[in-house]
Amino acid sequence: MTASGHRRTNEHAPELRAAARHFGRRRFLTVTGAAAALAFATNLPTAGVAGAAELDAAKITENPFTLGVASGDPQAHSVLLWTRLAPTPYQADSGLPPERVLVRWELARDERFRHVIRRGAAVAHPEFHHSVHVEVGHLDSDRVFYYRFRVGSWISEVGRTRTAPSSRADVSELKLAAVSCQAYHDGYFTAFGHLAEEDVDVVFHVGDYLYEYAVNSVGGARNYTDRVLPDLFNRETITLEDYRLQYALYKTDPDLIAVHAKHPFVVTWDDHEVENNYADDIPENAVPPEEFLLRRAAGYRAYWENLPLRRPQRPEGTDMQLYRRLNWGRLAQFDILDTRQYRSDQAYGDGADVPGPETDDPSRTITGETQERWLLDGWHASKALWNVLPQQVIFSQRKFDLTVPSRVSMDAWDGYRASRARVLAGAKSAGIDNLMVFTGDVHVGYAFDIKDDFDDPASRTLGTEIVTTSVTSGRDGAEKPANWDTYMQANPHLKFYNGRRGYTTVRLGRESARADFKTVAAVTTPGAPITTAASFVTEVGDQGLKPA
Structure with a gap:
């Protein structure tokens, strides 16, 4: 993510957005030469797949x-x-x-x-x-x-x-974990080593499985003294070969290997699997649209190759349908979102800004029209007690200042307020009484009540949002970041804020759900113990987070 309070430093952004609209993903791919270049650059399978020799x-x-x-x-x-x-x-x-x-x-x-x-x-x-x-x-x-x-x-x-319970099973309980943001160069995956020892049914990874940034010979903040990483990692990840090698570096980490071997994962990406804060076919920096689409295709291709995804998620050129639905008996329905691939460009040049006409423009979207309709239709058909939304960026309103108006993040749902309003209206229309959103991205742990009117603390609580902190991104962090007092005062619906690294476990039951925020004191040195920073419950039919 782009640090709050800072816009993209892209003097060519207006021209780039215009160029992206002019070319368009579909128009670009209909051009014979460009399509051929795409196939070459991403090594797309051809008839040679069936005819290739078999290795002894x-x-x-x-x-x-x-x-x-x-x-x-x-x-x-x-x-x-x-x-x-x-x-x-x-x-x-x-x-x-x-x-x-x-x-x-x-x-x-x-x-x-x-x-x-x-x-x-x-x-x-x-x-x-x-x-x-x-x-x-x-x-x-x-x-x-x-x-x-x-x-x-x-x-x-x-x-x-x-396997999951059958669709008609009256399941009494499900224990899961939520994780996100594992920058290799920011520290050790200690949290994953601890999560491998937890008794959970499934792990939800809500984005930034890897970062496109260079990793130097000592592993960045890991500061290796017993090994030297090859120079090939000390460059930004752009080509298919680059992304493949970056996954190899991450996936040789013993703690990541251990947690994957122990638990099934449900994954969705955010931005760094391709490039920081990209929006659909619009890159962060000033490069030609067709060049960025090649990069996006490479990132998507390597993502599928290196993660446990089913055939419907296999990418086709620059596109990959990652949003999908899973069920856990009648206890829970999971609608896994992709808020990166189909979104409108960030309002007001990205970063932090006060809301305005762009953020409330109903033509702008963070999910795309097709995915939004899929989500709302799925809620109308849902028979689950809990409807859970694993996704990427902060869903709830998050004010950065005590001033009125306050700045908010243009990369989060605050920058797409009309999108959020439609989704919440859809939840109410579908009679979704027990809504829970899982989020990552911001490298801290938050617990939010999702309000019918975020500016009115007395308004109805429609659900809860559990924001899991990063595994490593942001390095060691602090229990109370410098803006802790400001955020807690500016956002009455924010019930918890912690800046350490770790993960979150959630136990969904027939009467309530419990969230435990697990943290480690350090990731720049290995072996830190795990502690529970805070625990909250929300009751079925009476949403709102209360200390456990």
Whole structure:
């Protein structure tokens, strides 16, 4: 995110926005030469996928499972399993030739694989950087499973995953975790090591899985003394090769490997998976629109290759449909949003500003019209007790000043107030009584009551927003940031504010939900213990956060 109070320093922004509108994503892709350039730049699969030679697994002489294993998007009768082969992950080709590799997999009821219930084989294609996404169906609902992969004589570590309860199941409880913002160069992923030891059913990652920024030879704030990172990481991530290598760096972190092996993830991106504060096809900086679209396509492609996502999320050129819906019996419906790919450009040049005609313009949107309609239709059809919205940027009003009017963030929903008003009107129209929003982005923990009128503390509370702090971004942070008093006074609906790193766990039940904000004292040195900074509950049918 752009630091609050600072606009983008882009003197060419008006010309760039005009150029983006002129070219347009679809118009750009209809131009034969541009489409060919896009395919070349992102190494899109062609007919050669089926015809590529198959590598003799015996020729793989180093462990190909250096990036670990993962699972994602649990459904009632299906699990999604992921790995990517990378014997030498810090090389562009990951140490493999451009040939197909046969990867065998097993799914078992027990960790020792005495009761294997499914097994099969998948092909790791070089066009997808030898990643594997296996969808295993026809499984019992609401069950824990264990999985592993094999290539030749190499066997991966064991991963743990689960199916969701059936759509009609009266589930009594779900425990989940929310995480976000893991800048490698800002510190150790200590929080993930602790989360790997938690008993949760699923982890929601709400954005900034990686950052496009350079990482120097000592790992930035990690300040390595026992290893030296290659110079190839000490540059901004722009090309497909750059993004792939950046994922390799992040995914070799032992704490990230551990948490993926222990829990299924549900992921959505924010901006840094491509570039800070981009909006749809409009970049942060003054580059030609078609050049940015190539970069966006590369970022999207690498994102899919390296995360446990199902086939409907596989990107097509510059586009990737990431918004989707998951259910946990009748207890919870999760509508996972993408507030980055379809949004209008930020109002007033981005940064912090007072609201005005642009922020209230009904033609501007943070979700895009199609996704907004999908969300509201889904709420009208929902039979769940809890309707949960995992998404990226602050949903609630967040004033930065005690003055009237106050500045707010143009990159958050405050910069798209007409969008927020339509979504809240849709929730009321659909009779959504227990609304919870999960957010990341801002590198602090917040707990908000979502008000019918944010400027009237006495107005009805429509739901709650849980903002999980960063895993590392912002480095160590502080329990009470310098603006703590101002924010707490300016925002009566803000019930909690903490600037340490960590994650949040949420327990959804039939009568109430409980949120526990977990923090570590430091990430610039490894091994910090985890503590619970605060706990809150909100009751079914009586929304509003109260200390637990």
